Amino acid sequence: xxxxxxxxxxxxxxxAAYACGGGADYGAGFWDLTAGGEDxxxxxxxxxxxxxxxxxxxxxxxxxxxxxxxxxxFPQVFESVLSTAWLAVVLAALGLVLRGAGFALxxxxxxxxxRRRYTAVFGVASIVAPFFFAATxxxxxxxxxxxxxxxxxxxxxxxxxxxxxxxTLAVAASAFLAAVFLVSDARRYGAPDLxxxxxxxxxxxxxxxxxxxxxxxxxxxxxxxxxxxxxxxGWGLALLLVAVVATVGTALLLRRGNHLGTRLAALAAVTxxxxxxxxxxxxxxLPPTLTIQAGAGDADSLRWLLVVTAVAxxxxxxxxxxxxxxxxxxxxxxxxxxxxxEAPSIPSRPRPDGSPGLRPADR
Amino acid sequence: MTGTAYQILADQPQILPARExxxxxxxxxxxxxxxxxxxxxxxxxxxxxxxxxxxxVAFQLARRWSTVMAIQFAIGxxxxxxxxxxxxxxWPGLMGRWGDVFGTGFGIEAWAFFLEAxxxxxxxxxxxxxxxxxxxxxxxxxxxxxxxxxFGILSANAWMNTPHGFTLDAAGNPTAISxxxxxxxxxxxxxxxxxxxxxxxxxxxxxxxVYAVGWLRGRRDRYHRLGFLVPFTLAxxxxxxxxxxGDGLARSVFTEQPQKFxxxxxxxxxxxxxxxxxxxxxxxxGTVAGGIKIPGLDSFLAGFSRDTVVQGLSEAPADQRATARxxxxxxxxxxxxxxxxxxxxxxxxxxxxxxxxxxxLPRSRWFYRCAAVSGIASVVAVEAGWITAEVxxxxxxxxxxxxxxxxxxxxxxxxxxxxxxVLLVVYALIAWAFLGLLLRLRLRWRRQDAELAxxxxxxxxxxxxxxxxx
Ligand code: HDD
Ligand code: HEM
Ligand code: HEM
Numbered sequence: 047x048x049x050x051x052x053x054x055x056x057x058x059x060x061x062a063a064y065a066c067g068g069g070a071d072y073g074a075g076f077w078d079l080t081a082g083g084e085d086x087x088x089x090x091x092x093x094x095x096x097x098x099x100x101x102x103x104x105x106x107x108x109x110x111x112x113x114x115x116x117x118x119x120f121p122q123v124f125e126s127v128l129s130t131a132w133l134a135v136v137l138a139a140l141g142l143v144l145r146g147a148g149f150a151l152x153x154x155x156x157x158x159x160x161r162r163r164y165t166a167v168f169g170v171a172s173i174v175a176p177f178f179f180a181a182t183x184x185x186x187x188x189x190x191x192x193x194x195x196x197x198x199x200x201x202x203x204x205x206x207x208x209x210x211x212x213x214t215l216a217v218a219a220s221a222f223l224a225a226v227f228l229v230s231d232a233r234r235y236g237a238p239d240l241x242x243x244x245x246x247x248x249x250x251x252x253x254x255x256x257x258x259x260x261x262x263x264x265x266x267x268x269x270x271x272x273x274x275x276x277x278x279x280g281w282g283l284a285l286l287l288v289a290v291v292a293t294v295g296t297a298l299l300l301r302r303g304n305h306l307g308t309r310l311a312a313l314a315a316v317t318x319x320x321x322x323x324x325x326x327x328x329x330x331x332l333p334p335t336l337t338i339q340a341g342a343g344d345a346d347s348l349r350w351l352l353v354v355t356a357v358a359x360x361x362x363x364x365x366x367x368x369x370x371x372x373x374x375x376x377x378x379x380x381x382x383x384x385x386x387x388e389a390p391s392i393p394s395r396p397r398p399d400g401s402p403g404l405r406p407a408d409r
Numbered sequence: 410m411t412g413t414a415y416q417i418l419a420d421q422p423q424i425l426p427a428r429e430x431x432x433x434x435x436x437x438x439x440x441x442x443x444x445x446x447x448x449x450x451x452x453x454x455x456x457x458x459x460x461x462x463x464x465x466v467a468f469q470l471a472r473r474w475s476t477v478m479a480i481q482f483a484i485g486x487x488x489x490x491x492x493x494x495x496x497x498x499x500w501p502g503l504m505g506r507w508g509d510v511f512g513t514g515f516g517i518e519a520w521a522f523f524l525e526a527x528x529x530x531x532x533x534x535x536x537x538x539x540x541x542x543x544x545x546x547x548x549x550x551x552x553x554x555x556x557x558x559x560f561g562i563l564s565a566n567a568w569m570n571t572p573h574g575f576t577l578d579a580a581g582n583p584t585a586i587s588x589x590x591x592x593x594x595x596x597x598x599x600x601x602x603x604x605x606x607x608x609x610x611x612x613x614x615x616x617x618x619v620y621a622v623g624w625l626r627g628r629r630d631r632y633h634r635l636g637f638l639v640p641f642t643l644a645x646x647x648x649x650x651x652x653x654x655g656d657g658l659a660r661s662v663f664t665e666q667p668q669k670f671x672x673x674x675x676x677x678x679x680x681x682x683x684x685x686x687x688x689x690x691x692x693x694x695g696t697v698a699g700g701i702k703i704p705g706l707d708s709f710l711a712g713f714s715r716d717t718v719v720q721g722l723s724e725a726p727a728d729q730r731a732t733a734r735x736x737x738x739x740x741x742x743x744x745x746x747x748x749x750x751x752x753x754x755x756x757x758x759x760x761x762x763x764x765x766x767x768x769x770l771p772r773s774r775w776f777y778r779c780a781a782v783s784g785i786a787s788v789v790a791v792e793a794g795w796i797t798a799e800v801x802x803x804x805x806x807x808x809x810x811x812x813x814x815x816x817x818x819x820x821x822x823x824x825x826x827x828x829x830x831v832l833l834v835v836y837a838l839i840a841w842a843f844l845g846l847l848l849r850l851r852l853r854w855r856r857q858d859a860e861l862a863x864x865x866x867x868x869x870x871x872x873x874x875x876x877x878x879x
Binding site for chain 2: 106107110111118119125126132133139144151196200354355361362372373
């Protein structure tokens with residue numbers, strides 16, 4: 047494995063990490079949007095509010111990391127993709143920013159009309175961002191991004207069958223991940239009705255993910271033949287199968303109430319989907335012509351990039367492990383939420399009158 | 410680089426909106442940066458005071474500041490992500506050619522932010538259930554990690570000023586990159602320490618300023634005293650140091666980038682005994698209109714002697730130097746920064762003298778009025794400093810290696826103006842959200858304090874809440 051291959055692999059893992067970390071955040075927005083009217087949707091929305099905090103914008107650091115790796119490891123790829131598919135990237139960026147703003151604004155707002163408005167912004171943006179980021183990757187996968195400063199078509203590079211499949215897959219995968227995570231959150235905050243609610247939705251989203259994947263495979267056959275071939279042999283096929291098994295496995299584990307297991311299985315499903323795409327497209331970074339070797343930046347920079355990454359993993363790994371450990375042993379408390387929100391978000395059960403009981407007046 | 414690839418602005422109308430958008434988004438981002446770099450340290454000092462004296466008020470302050478830290482971090486991440494995307498959207502030529510050369514710094518930055526995100530989460534959520542000592546120890550690395558993140562970015566920016574550590578092959582492409590020389594290029598040291606000092610000044614004055622306002626409104630309890638004392642003292646100590654660092658930075662620009670020095674000091678003709686202009690506008694013919702002229706001072710500042718020869722703008726061909734308008738902008742920005750620095754130095758001296766003479770805070774209301782606006786003044790100085798650095802670099806994006814015109818995207822001007830307009834609206838929304846959250850926090854903290862006061866103390870002065878947050 048050359049250092050260019052290694053950087054390409056790290057890049058792919060970074061994309062997978064963003065698909066998982068960012069995906070879970072975006073997916074929460076999806077369920078928030080689809081939770082229904084103000085009354086029926088209030089409890090699921092309250093759970094979303096509870097489960098997410100501003101610090102989790104930090105998941106976007108994965109995206110930054112992916113961008114940095116791209117421009118350092120494969121400078122011309124960065125130039126070509128962002129200048130050709132710029133419209134999709136701008137839309138995705140808007141989604142990213144508006145999602146954060148919509149969420150942050152809604153959380154402390156109690157006024158109905160405003161709340162509804164922010165809910166809509168938060169939800170729609172949460173779908174727009176993953177869709178267009180993935181659509182851009184679809185343009186890469188189907189060979190529609192030529193080398194150069196805005197050398198390709200500014201619309202068809204991201205509006206084509208493969209891109210639409212990629213985008214839809216991203217939205218479905220986000221919804222799937224988020225539903226699985228929200229099941230655990232609901233259990234933790236003692237809301238059994240919401241556990242059941244999101245368990246149903248996890249299964250639904252997992253099914254949707256598999257269905258879109260199947261349709262997508264057919265679309266690739268006609269729209270992106272090399273990708274199709276890559277997915278049906280060797281590593282591509284192996285990872286595709288892992289993705290399918292993990293998705294089905296998530297549903298089974300959910301039934302048995304294994305919360306750690308379901309989360310891991312869902313993460314494995316999404317990760318192996320991303321890896322399957324990357325390995326199917328080997329040895330090209332920009333199909334159909336630019337290979338990983340040819341697109342790679344300077345060898346010394348690549349080596350240092352790997353060194354920096356290795357050092358970082360050594361530093362970040364323990365910190366992350368500590369965070370999860372403290373979290374799992376319940377030694378972290380999201381008490382700062384009390385500072386931001388006027389009412390505790392999740393009452394354990396609906397009020398006698400059936401309203402969800404967000405109780406600004408009780409304080 | 411051959412100069413032939415350079416096209417004048419008229420051929421590339423997209424340069425203007427691309428620059429404006431980049432400048433706007435960077436200038437928004439950089440308001441948050443000083444808080445990101447210095448607030449963790451200030452918070453930890455307060456946390457330490459709380460631990461050592463078992464002081465509830467200090468704990469309260471530290472805890473509240475950590476909430477602000479988290480919100481600021483989140484907005485920093487979002488605006489920073491936009492910047493990374495803009496590198497490709499607006500300046501693909503820059504990244505395509507130089508991305509692998511100066512990318513390592515960004516790599517360091519990205520990982521540092523990730524580590525910081527994890528540590529901030531632990532610190533923020535750990536207040537309730539971790540033991541106070543362990544919680545404090547887990548917070549300790551945060552200031553160091555934020556220094557590391559700033560190092561990555563500053564290294565990249567300094568490299569654009571003094572590009573080192575590569576050679577050009579026959580086709581003019583960079584090869585044989587030596588990452589050490591790229592990261593530790595000549596401008597890094599001077600720029601980095603100046604920047605860090607600016608961050609500590611800004612965060613210290615901003616936080617202190619909030620409590621100065623409370624003081625002016627009559628809230629003179631221990632909470633406000635402590636909240637003012639710690640950050641303001643820190644900033645007042647850093648300020649004199651910053652003047653020395655700034656002076657050193659200016660001299661580094663003089664030796665490393667003589668044309669940039671000429672730009673920010675509006676020097677037209679090479680020679681000794683150059684006058685210093687306070688403000689003043691450079692005309693296309695090389696004369697200076699307006700401003701206050703101080704004979705010989707510029708030469709003296711650059712080399713400690715009136716005979717120091719300072720290179721003039723006219724030394725470079727017209728397509729390789731900043732225009733008269735750009736020079737004027739950079740010069741005004743520079744003078745604004747230095748002016749604000751000087752005023753803040755006087756404020757710090759006032760504070761220091763009061764402390765030396767009476768071991769107490771100054772009593773004058775005017776002191777608190779100045780302190781209240783010192784934070785905003787620092788932010789203005791930071792923005793002005795960046796305008797000096799970035800506009801002073803024109804027309805180069807990578808100093809004497811690549812022009813802005815070669816870096817810019819081929820997207821046409823219209824769509825960039827449109828995306829810029831949308832960004833303006835969206836950023837206004839975010840600013841609203843941020844301010845709204847801070848105001849809400851303030852109200853809530855006040856209410857908490859009022860409850861606390863009712864529970865613990867007999868109401869001493871009914872007119873003034875006993876301990877209200879700013
Ligand atoms: C609190 C903020 C603050 C204060 C009081 C000062 N500066 Fe500054 N200055 C900055 C904040 C700043 C900055 C925002 O941090 C910059 C922008 C680029 C950089 O690296 O630092 C900067 C840049 C900057 C530059 C341009 C560097 C370049 O072109 O790369 C020079 C020459 C100076 N400064 C010099 C000074 C002098 C002589 C000062 C006072 C005597 C001074 N600064 C006070
Ligand atoms: C945070 C502080 C910064 C601010 C406020 C700032 C401000 C600006 C401004 C005002 C411009 C437009 C110049 C013009 O109109 O002529 C600009 C351009 C630019 N800056 Fe900065 N800058 C900052 C730091 C950086 C850093 C750290 C980098 C990269 C590492 C950077 C990269 C660029 C690039 C690529 C351009 C576009 C090319 C150009 O016009 O020179 N900037 N910035
Ligand atoms: C140009 C591309 C840039 C990117 C991709 C970027 C990215 C980020 C991100 C993701 C954060 C984390 C949020 C936070 O810590 O508040 C951040 C904060 C910060 N940025 Fe930027 N930024 C850029 C430009 C700049 C500029 C121009 C400066 C000025 C020197 C800068 C210096 C910093 C520093 C020092 C922080 C705070 C560090 C901290 O909080 O620990 N960045 N940036």
